[in-house]
Amino acid sequence: MALSEFELIKRYFYQSARAFGVNMGIGDDCALLSAPENKLLAVSMDTLVGGIHFPRNADPELIAERALRVNLSDLAAMAAEPLWFTLGLTLPSVDERWLEGFAKGLFTVADEFNIALVGGDTTRGPLSITIQVHGAVEAEHALMRSNARVGDVVYVTGNLGDAAAALAVIRQELTVGKSAFSYFMSHYYRPLPHIKDAKLLRDISTCGIDVSDGLLADLGHICEESGVGAKVDIERVPVSTALNKVATAEQIADWALAGGDDYQLCFTVPQARLAKIEQLIANGKLHATAIGEIVKGSEVVCYIGGEVFEPKRRGYSHFDAAN
């Protein structure tokens, strides 16, 4: 009978959460939670659909890792500390091996980022994962899209374009060697939510976003919400050595500017706080690169060697884009 199988799954995943503020986790009609005082609750929900956001036949451990990491990235983009998450898991059938792998991936990430599973729903249907993350942030430290000001410098953490290259590998549009394959797959399935980096920015920046739709699109969201424009110096956009080895300069630029799914943080720093951020970078505490500046206007304009450069595309690249 379908019920008992799904009840089994619930018991598999929904161990009683012993974490901050969890008065009641699994086992009643609602989870009961104590939100931290004097902080705002930051919540974000993301749905990942099999065949759209990840290949249906992907390793379930990696699917779970990616699902939770992508959601945690939204907390990082708000500079919020992770507290709890809920899981809506829809499965075509109960496959214990699949579930075992999924649970392993999920709890590996949950433990790494100190976030507790407090509830959710398990149901039958086409493979789909909805996660809601809950975190806490002081109002004055939240990284809002609307806080960019003319003269701020635009930074980005880590490297861009690796996830788009991984997607090309998955789609068999790009062939790479064994170690590059591992590197790109890891960046696609195990993106790093920049929770720690966001914490370092608390007295430096109040404006940021995670790069999920592509740098130009996401910096565009900041510009739109802040009523400003931005200049990006293409030659300063950071890309990995691995990426530089496998593609042409034109392809790399496209992936780094318009490829999604890297989950780096893009943030702005007022001139008065540049010394602080540059010190963090110089000390090796933060891997971030200045790539441009906030200017008057409403567009993100790219430059290369001082000349305006019109990128091939500005959009978004989901798993479904080629389907």
Next chain:
Amino acid sequence: MALSEFELIKRYFYQSARAFGVNMGIGDDCALLSAPENKLLAVSMDTLVGGIHFPRNADPELIAERALRVNLSDLAAMAAEPLWFTLGLTLPSVDERWLEGFAKGLFTVADEFNIALVGGDTTRGPLSITIQVHGAVEAEHALMRSNARVGDVVYVTGNLGDAAAALAVIRQELTVGKSAFSYFMSHYYRPLPHIKDAKLLRDISTCGIDVSDGLLADLGHICEESGVGAKVDIERVPVSTALNKVATAEQIADWALAGGDDYQLCFTVPQARLAKIEQLIANGKLHATAIGEIVKGSEVVCYIGGEVFEPKRRGYSHFDAAN
């Protein structure tokens, strides 16, 4: 391009929420919320899949109503006041008429229960709706499944079995006249979350559940979590006049005891507080019926005219049960 269509949907649904504690609704990486002080946050997530939890070709307005109402029922079952909800909406394609109906149903219920849409995700894939509701409740007033004690009287609000009859109509196993059809469809698609009733119980009961899996199954959850048994007098289980007209006594008993989806509240009242609840019922403030008693043991045992009665089934009846 898929993006702009789905961006359009987001703008359609995600109007800036002006509600209690909403510092930032739609438009950033997370919603930023202020939880009420000295209360617990109650959260619950439910996924409804097209073809499993509702017919795919159902009226989108009714699908939305049902999805939000079912989630609100979990807040009622905790005696929590609704605050905010998030929506994960997965759609095979962008159909503006469908969306218009869905949004209408969703905001009708949101307005009725004073709950604000603060975020979510919209994506492409097989039709599925995940909603998370957030409410607030004082710790001492929460209706926990674990608070039933031997000697408590078991009550249920409203009538049971109407939703199961509706399901039989949807599956064309039961044919009814026009007005009965409207009545049953309304009970299936527009179940009442018993938020107001739960509020009335705040000084009367600390133990309750909403009847979503069927009376015997849900009362069984209370027994399991409280370490007790229960006696139910079948002849006192309330059913509607409409239901009495369309089916045999045996069929009605099955639907009322084992049919899911009624979303009535089942709650227990200590002997010392019986006068209070009976006064509410006598004054017409609460529609509820005493149907049995909490006893030692671990089972829910049914009685009819003082004799033990073994029901046909104790389980659950989802839309998928017949598929």
